Amino acid sequence: MTGAATAGGVPARAANEFAKLHGQSPTGVWSAPGRVNLIGEHTDYNDGFVLPFALPFRIAVAARARTDGRFAVTTVGDDGxxxxxxxxxxxxxxxxGVTGWAAYPSGVSWVLRHEGLTSGADLLIAGDVPAGAGLSSSHALQCATALALLGLAGIELDRPGAPSRSEVAAWVQRSENDFVGVPTGLLDQTASLCCVESCVLFLDVRSGEMEQVPFDAAAAGLDVLVIDTRARHSHGDSGYRERRAGCERAADLLGVPALRDIGSSGLDDALSRLPEELRPLVRHVVTENDRVLRAVELLRAGRLADIGDLLTSSHVSLRDDYRVSCLELDVAVDAARAAGALGARMTGGGFGGSAIALVPDEERDTIGDKVLAAFAERSLPAPGLFTAVPSPGAGRDI
Structure with missing residues (x-):
């Protein structure tokens, strides 16, 4: 098992590979992190609350402008x-018009073109965010691409006259929704762009209000153990679309703009007015928003260890009501909890991907070994394990 992940030399690798491919150095290198969502799943597209933090794993984009108005993208894998x-x-x-992996950076260029902010460019992509693990590798790629293209236009975030990070997150969402054709919410883009080191990001998706809530697991004698189940995950799958459509239908039937508007006190009444198949979706969203708010209260009070039960309750709701878990995720959560985790849940959109477990740091290796054994007992591929710490958001590296 590895310790805390590190960004390492990803930006330098992107710069070096760019120079090898193009015979000259890039104008700059920008990178963006993947993310873990501590709690608050499938609430973002319901105008609710989320609580992610950025991972040390990053996608880096080395870039240089072209004079012929063409957009050229190259990615370099671990094999070089x-x-x-x-x-x-x-x-x-x-x-x-563009398919496969290239659609993601191309969609960002398309959006920025319509904003009058981009022209031709050579991009080279390198990174270490595990793909298909539910850790937001595609959004890290899109956010890094956005920063690179803006940088080539002479625009660096956080400087006078630059768009806000929230505005860039909305552009990235538009590129994925309208160009790639995947109906994601705003959680992942905002996390990649706006998270800061040593904090979780409490985001009210409707208002855009953000609070950086301190999150120092090590000081509390704890680790956030990420379990990449190796069960591949994709937001483009029909299950994600169906659940989002179900939430929108339920909100329409209830006469509210979004399920965010149904509070805990009004849940029973709302459920009584819905067809049976929509009730579990609504129950999850309403109770999950509540869990986020309770988790934030505990973290503000320095009671990090006390969020464990909320993490587990979130997983049960995602498994039983939202029905987006799978065998591998359930094995990971159940094995971690049986081995001594304070709480555990799937993270990300589901149908595969990763789980997280809040574990005492002195028991991390033992819990990890028992998770590996549980997978082996079921003849499942061995999961990847690493400890995650809240890390910086997107920015320029070189």
Whole structure:
């Protein structure tokens, strides 16, 4: 088992690979992190509350402007072999016109073109965010791409006249919703752009209000153990779309803008007015918003160890009401809790991906070993394990 993940030399690797491929150094390198969502799942597209933090794992984009108006993207994997997408005129980028991995950076270029903020560019992508693990590798890629393209236009975030990080997050969401065709909410983009070191980000998705809540697990004698189940996850799958559509239908039937508007005290009445198949979705969203608010109260009071039961309750709700868990996630959560975790839950959209467990630091290795044994007993591929610490958000590296 590894200890805390580190960003390492990802930006330097992107710069070096760019120079090897293009024969000159990039203008700059920008990177963005993956994220873990501590609690608050499937609440973002219901105008609710979320509580993510950024991972040390990052996607870096090395970039240089082109003079021919074309957008060219290359990605370099761990094996050092480049995959290059065919250069496309920026003016020709349109939804459904680019497929596969290249659609994600291309969609960002498309949005920024419509904002009058981008032209031709060479991009080289390198990173260490595990793909398909529910840790937001695609959003890290899109956020890093946005910062790189803005940087080439002479715009660096947090400087006078620059767009806000929330505005860039909305652009990234638009690129994924309208160009790639995946109906994600705002959690992942905002986390990648706005999280800061040593804190979790308490975000009210409706208002855009943010609070950086201190989160020092080590000082409390705890670790956040991430369990990458190796069960591949994708927001493009139909299950995610179906649940989002179900939430929107329920809100419409209840006559509210979003399920955020149903409070705990009004839950029973709301459920009585809905068809049976929509009730579990609404119950999860309402109770999950409540769990986020309670977790924030505990963290503000320095009671980090006391959030464990909320994490576990969140998983039960996601498993039984929202029905987005799977065998691997349930094995990870159950094994971690049986081995002594204070709480555990799936994190991310579900249907695969990763789980997190809040564990006493002196028991981390023992709990990790028991999770590995539980997977082996069921002849499941061994999960990846690492300790996550809240890390900086997106920015320029070189």
């Amino acid at each position: 072999r480049p995959q290059r997408a065919e250069p496309v005129p920026v003016e020709a980028l349109e939804p459904a």
